[in-house]
Amino acid sequence: MAWFDRLRQGLGKTRDLLTTDVRDLGRAWEMEWDDLEFALIGADTGAKIAAEIVAEAKRERERGTSFRESLEKALLDQLEPNRMRQKLRRVGFNLDVSRNLVEVKGKVVMVVGVNGVGKTTTIAKLGQYYTERGQRVMFAAGDTFRAAATAQLEVWGGRLGIPTVSGPDGSDPGAVAFDAAHARRARGLDLLFVDTAGRLHTKHNLMEELKKVKRVITKADPDEPREVWLVLDAVTGQNGLAQAKKFHEAVGVTGVVVTKLDGTAKGGILLPIVRELELPIKFIGVGEKAEDLQPYDAAAYVRALLDMPETAAA
Amino acid sequence: MFESLGDRLQGVFDSLRGRGRLTEVEVKAALREVRVALLEADVNLEVARDFTKRVQEKAIGSDTLMSLQPDQRVIAIVHDELVELLGGKAAQPNLKNEANVWMLLGLQGAGKTTTAGKLAYKYKSQGRRPLLIAADTQRPAAREQLRVLGRQIGVPVLEVEDGETPERTKARLGEYLRANYRDLVIVDTAGRLQIDEALMDAVADLKEALGPNETMLVIDAMTGQQSLPVAQAFDARVGISGLIMTKLDGDARGGAALSAKHVTGKPIYFAGMSEKIDGLEPFHPDRVAGRILGMGDVLTLIEKAKVLEGDDEDGPASLKDFTLQDMLTQMRKIKRMGSFTDILKMVPGASKMMPPGTEIDEGEIGRIEAIISSMTDKERRQPKLLNASRRKRIAAGSGTSVQDVNRLMKNYEQMKKLMKQFGRRPPRNLPGGRGLGR
Ligand SMILES: Nc1nc2c(ncn2[C@@H]2O[C@H](COP(=O)(O)OP(=O)(O)O)[C@@H](O)[C@H]2O)c(=O)[nH]1
Ligand SMILES: [Mg+2]
Numbered sequence: 001m002a003w004f005d006r007l008r009q010g011l012g013k014t015r016d017l018l019t020t021d022v023r024d025l026g027r028a029w030e031m032e033w034d035d036l037e038f039a040l041i042g043a044d045t046g047a048k049i050a051a052e053i054v055a056e057a058k059r060e061r062e063r064g065t066s067f068r069e070s071l072e073k074a075l076l077d078q079l080e081p082n083r084m085r086q087k088l089r090r091v092g093f094n095l096d097v098s099r100n101l102v103e104v105k106g107k108v109v110m111v112v113g114v115n116g117v118g119k120t121t122t123i124a125k126l127g128q129y130y131t132e133r134g135q136r137v138m139f140a141a142g143d144t145f146r147a148a149a150t151a152q153l154e155v156w157g158g159r160l161g162i163p164t165v166s167g168p169d170g171s172d173p174g175a176v177a178f179d180a181a182h183a184r185r186a187r188g189l190d191l192l193f194v195d196t197a198g199r200l201h202t203k204h205n206l207m208e209e210l211k212k213v214k215r216v217i218t219k220a221d222p223d224e225p226r227e228v229w230l231v232l233d234a235v236t237g238q239n240g241l242a243q244a245k246k247f248h249e250a251v252g253v254t255g256v257v258v259t260k261l262d263g264t265a266k267g268g269i270l271l272p273i274v275r276e277l278e279l280p281i282k283f284i285g286v287g288e289k290a291e292d293l294q295p296y297d298a299a300a301y302v303r304a305l306l307d308m309p310e311t312a313a314a
Numbered sequence: 315m316f317e318s319l320g321d322r323l324q325g326v327f328d329s330l331r332g333r334g335r336l337t338e339v340e341v342k343a344a345l346r347e348v349r350v351a352l353l354e355a356d357v358n359l360e361v362a363r364d365f366t367k368r369v370q371e372k373a374i375g376s377d378t379l380m381s382l383q384p385d386q387r388v389i390a391i392v393h394d395e396l397v398e399l400l401g402g403k404a405a406q407p408n409l410k411n412e413a414n415v416w417m418l419l420g421l422q423g424a425g426k427t428t429t430a431g432k433l434a435y436k437y438k439s440q441g442r443r444p445l446l447i448a449a450d451t452q453r454p455a456a457r458e459q460l461r462v463l464g465r466q467i468g469v470p471v472l473e474v475e476d477g478e479t480p481e482r483t484k485a486r487l488g489e490y491l492r493a494n495y496r497d498l499v500i501v502d503t504a505g506r507l508q509i510d511e512a513l514m515d516a517v518a519d520l521k522e523a524l525g526p527n528e529t530m531l532v533i534d535a536m537t538g539q540q541s542l543p544v545a546q547a548f549d550a551r552v553g554i555s556g557l558i559m560t561k562l563d564g565d566a567r568g569g570a571a572l573s574a575k576h577v578t579g580k581p582i583y584f585a586g587m588s589e590k591i592d593g594l595e596p597f598h599p600d601r602v603a604g605r606i607l608g609m610g611d612v613l614t615l616i617e618k619a620k621v622l623e624g625d626d627e628d629g630p631a632s633l634k635d636f637t638l639q640d641m642l643t644q645m646r647k648i649k650r651m652g653s654f655t656d657i658l659k660m661v662p663g664a665s666k667m668m669p670p671g672t673e674i675d676e677g678e679i680g681r682i683e684a685i686i687s688s689m690t691d692k693e694r695r696q697p698k699l700l701n702a703s704r705r706k707r708i709a710a711g712s713g714t715s716v717q718d719v720n721r722l723m724k725n726y727e728q729m730k731k732l733m734k735q736f737g738r739r740p741p742r743n744l745p746g747g748r749g750l751g752r
Contacts, residue, residue: 042359044538047350115561115589116423116534121453145589146428147462148455155454169462200564233423237356237538239566260422263507265540288422288452 033058036071043305045268046238049275053078072302078271079281079298101133102282102295105254106226108181108192108217112210112247113231115198118259118285120149122231123193124156125285125293131160135190140180141166142173142213145197153195160290163189173197173209174216181220194225201246214251229255229282232269240269241276248277259285262292266305341373341388348392357569358542361399361576369395399572404598405581407528407556409437412497415524418558419517419548420532422505425560425586427456429532430502431463432586432594437498438469445496447487449474449520452504460502467591470494480523487524501526508547518552529554530583533571535562541570542577549578559597560586638694641726642686684712685722697726 033054040050053074060070109126111119120143127137139157141164143149150166157164165180167173177194184192196213199206217225230253232240247253258267261284273279281296345366352362372391407416416433418426427450434444446464448471450456457473464471472490474483487499501524506513521529531554533541548554557578559571562585575582582597686694688711693699700708700723702716709716 038359041353042539044540047353114536114564116425118423146459147466148459151458152453152455200561202563202565233534233536235421235534235538235540235544236536237566237570238354239356239536239564240538242565243536260507263421263540264509264543265538269538 031067040268043266043268044237044240045271046241049078049268049271053271068306072306075271075302075305076298078275079302080274100295102129104130104191104227106224107184107190108194108221108224109227109229110177110194110196110214110217110225110251111229111231111257112196112251112253113198114200114243115146117198117231117233117236119143119198119231120152120156120195121288122257122259122283122285122293123153123195124160124290126193126283127156127160127162128290129283129293130191131162137162138180138184138187138189138192139164140177140192140194142176142180142195143197144169144171144173144176149195149197156290174213177213178216178220181217181224185221201243201250207246207250210247210251227254228252229257230279231257231259232267232273234258234260234265234267235263236267236269238269241272244273244277244279248279253277253279255280255282257281257283257285258296262286336388338374342370344388345370345373352569355567355569356536356538356541356573358539358573358577360542361573365395365399399576404596405556405583406596407530407583409498410527414498414528415501415526416498416528416530417501417503417521417524417526418530418532419503419552419554420505421507421534421544422453424505424532424534426450426505426532427459427463427502428589429558429560429584429586429594430460430500431467432591433500433584434464434469434498435467435591436594438467442498443496444469444498444500445490445494446471447474447483447499447501448472449483449501450504451476451478452506456502456504463591470496480520483520484523499524508544508551514547514551521552528556530556530558531574531578531580532558532560533574535559535568535571535585536564536566537570539570541574545574545578549580554578554580556580557582558584558586563587563593638686638689638697638726642683681712681714681718682722685709685714685719688712697723 036057037050037054040053041047045053053071056074056077057067057070060073061067065073111123111126113119123139127139130137139153139162141150141153143153144167147169150169154164154166156162163183165176165183167176167179173196180192180194194213194217196210197206199210201207214225214228228247228251230244230247232243236243244253244256256270256273256279258270258281261267267284270281274281281298283293284296284301286292286294348369349362349366352365353359357365369388369391372395373388408414418430420426430446434446437444446460446469448457448460450460451474457471461471461473472487478486490496491499501520503517503520504513506517508514529552531545531548533545537544545554545557557571557575557580559568559582562568571582582599584594585597587593587595685708688708689700693704693708700719705716705719705723709719712719
């Protein structure tokens with residue numbers, strides 16, 4: 001599986017930079033619990049979750065499970081917000097997510113996040129993913145704030161043959177979203193991805209603007225947007241949880257896309273996010289090209305994180 | 315939201331307070347908390363470990379534990395070490411009389427292009443003649459982004475063409491400079507992962523060709539534990555001379571950039587404080603230390619207030635005279651400095667005074683305005699007059715409730731008290747403390 005290899009390759013490249021590394025865990029037969037805790041923190045899980053995972057793995061280990069399996073279990077439990085699927089997985093039933101289409105509820109997906117995380121690129125990738133699977137897709141260049149952000153999405157739309165609705169730089173993002181939502185309905189297309197300007201979750205006015213964009217979409221197309229996806233950069237530290245919380249509060253996030261997992265960042269902040277907000281992870285971004293997007297699979301993520309051979313757990 | 319390091323430390327030391335001395339075990343336990351707090355501020359693990367080790371040596375190795383207020387002493391050691399870790403003094407990039415070339419590097423999405431525009435704007439307004447080079451041929455419309463920025467600020471942009479070699483770029487730049495006098499060339503490069511061998515080689519070649527006198531690594535303040543390997547790799551492969559921290563206007567504590575600074579030994583020159591073109595400020599290490607400690611960013615706040623002071627003819631004559639009208643004026647001014655939530659973060663102790671997770675209701679200013687407008691001049695000057703029946707009248711007049719009025723009065727009293735704490739001189743434009751939230 002290409003993305004898995006890339007992910008693992010990425011994770012393997014800077015081995016020597018840190019003394020204790022979460023990547024050593026998969027190989028280690030056993031290690032000090034303290035070291036494990038710090039390794040997890042080094043992967044950006046945060047101190048609290050790291051302690052929880054250690055406690056859970058410890059319990060499992062005391063039941064006689066191997067160190068590695070105990071750890072994998074503890075991690076997976078944190079990463080599976082869906083209790084039902086968690087149970088299924090525990091009895092050995094593994095969904096092969098990569099073979100299933102990642103379903104979108106409704107027709108309109110609003111894409112939100114802080115500046116520079118990869119929203120626009122992710123929309124391009126999503127366009128490629130769903131077009132390849134027979135869906136007719138449209139883009140809305142709703143970032144009218146950043147210079148040439150509209151042009152950026154238009155370039156992608158052109159490359160992928162996806163119609164892109166846009167307005168002039170500096171114009172009202174709500175107007176662009178409205179026109180696009182309208183146009184999608186009129187043309188009977190399957191999916192609309194609405195790009196938005198990056199904004200820090202602490203900026204009250206900008207968060208209000210985001211709410212407005214969402215309301216305006218509903219005006220053009222009642223019941224939409226059914227999905228609001230938050231894009232999160234894997235390199236994000238503990239601030240990621242605050243980001244997710246604030247965006248969730250403002251516009252009701254229904255899914256998360258984690259980008260830049262082709263680097264050395266491990267995206268450990270996902271753990272507290274999944275845990276506290278119970279948000280499903282939809283996709284991961286593993287590069288800058290349109291095809292560098294993969295459906296998220298918790299088990300594969302954990303295996304890649306621990307650098308275990310993929311077959312070991314399949 | 316995270317507890318600040320200061321709150322955390324305070325919690326640990328509160329339990330020890332009142333005892334004449336601290337034991338070694340107690341200090342060690344406290345320092346474990348410090349380490350966790352540093353990690354929550356995204357300070358790199360290795361850096362945090364070193365840090366607590368050093369504090370421990372200082373605290374236990376001296377007569378600190380026997381001193382009069384050992385808890386305060388330990389906090390002071392932590393603070394000093396943190397300032398030390400952050401680099402102590404502010405530093406500015408090396409700017410020669412002419413022929414400056416500054417290059418910006420970093421991961422994807424760190425904020426290089428925006429920062430390039432901000433730098434050009436900043437130095438243009440200081441009388442320099444900047445030229446921007448758009449060398450990000452990777453991301454769609456990245457060059458266009460810089461072109462637009464350049465047009466907005468009246469700075470020319472030289473665009474690198476697809477597939478252009480560094481030698482060719484150098485030649486084109488030389489040609490341009492022969493025809494046009496420019497004394498500061500700012501090069502925006504494509505974002506790249508530090509493990510991408512090909513792209514790292516490419517940017518090293520570009521650096522070699524252009525021979526910049528400053529090579530700055532742009533780091534997002536929201537970065538986590540990866541800042542250390544990223545900074546190390548960029549420094550080892552390309553060589554950097556300084557750092558720029560972006561997006562510090564959010565609520566990220568910026569421990570990552572701090573770690574990058576620590577491991578590379580390079581100063582942090584600037585901090586990005588807003589999306590606007592003038593949102594780049596000199597980086598003050600001690601202030602960020604305070605931010606991480608939760609001691610507030612008073613200096614920054616006072617400086618911001620000073621900028622607004624020019625039009626401040628209606629400020630309170632003295633602290634004693636601080637009236638409700640003054641409060642309203644101050645609040646409107648503060649509002650211009652940013653959101654209340656942002657501003658409050660800079661007020662020492664404010665984060666502690668508010669229950670965790672408290673959010674400032676930005677609509678509150680509207681209510682406050684309505685309430686104060688419904689008072690008579692006399693009431694504004696002499697709030698003591700406001701008895702129950704007057705408060706009822708004011709609530710009715712302003713379309714609020716008596717509770718709203720009461721809360722405002724409480725805020726006012728607190729604000730007055732808080733201002734007194736700032737001493738005789740700088741009462742102007744300082745915001746109030748607790749209670750603006752709900
Ligand atoms: N390596 C890598 N880079 C990415 C990924 N996703 C986005 N990027 C890059 O991150 C930068 C910012 O992306 P952009 O989509 O403009 O972010 P936005 O501001 O959130 O819309 C661009 O240089 C993208 O090419 C990813 O999964 N991996
Ligand atoms: Mg964008």
